[in-house]
Amino acid sequence: MRTKPTITIYKATQKGKGQHFVEQGFQPADFPYSPPYADGKCYFASPNSRGLAEEYHRYYKDAILEVTMDLETYNRYFLPLERPYQGGEYRELPISHDLLPILNQYPRVLKPR
Numbered sequence: 001m002r003t004k005p006t007i008t009i010y011k012a013t014q015k016g017k018g019q020h021f022v023e024q025g026f027q028p029a030d031f032p033y034s035p036p037y038a039d040g041k042c043y044f045a046s047p048n049s050r051g052l053a054e055e056y057h058r059y060y061k062d063a064i065l066e067v068t069m070d071l072e073t074y075n076r077y078f079l080p081l082e083r084p085y086q087g088g089e090y091r092e093l094p095i096s097h098d099l100l101p102i103l104n105q106y107p108r109v110l111k112p113r
Helices: 018-024 050-060 071-081 097-103
Strands: 006-014 042-045 061-070 091-095 108-111
Touching: 006 018, 006 050, 006 071, 018 061, 018 108, 042 050, 050 061, 061 071, 071 091, 071 097, 091 097
Parallel strands: none
Antiparallel strands: 006 042, 006 061, 042 091, 061 108
C-alpha cells in the first residue's frame, strides 16, 4: 500500500497555549482582530522554515507545535499563503479563520525544547 506524501508546518506557541492548541485545535477566538493578533491570522513557519519557529520559541518559551498534513491539501490551501518572512530566508504562513477547520483535521504534536 502506498502512503500519501506529507508535509509539516511549525508554530512556536506562547506560554500555556501549546497544550490548548493540541487539545482544542485552532479557534478563531484564539486569533482576534486585536493586539497581539491585529490581523486575526494564525501564523506558522512553512515546511522548510522550522528555524523561524525556533527563533520565536526563544521568546515564547513554551513549545513548537507541529502539524503534519498530506501534501495535496497543503498545496491546495496553504502553499498559496506562503510568503517571505521579513525579506529573509524563512517563509511564513498567515492562516485565516476560514482555513482553521481544514488545519484542525490534522494531528497537532508539541515538541518541547
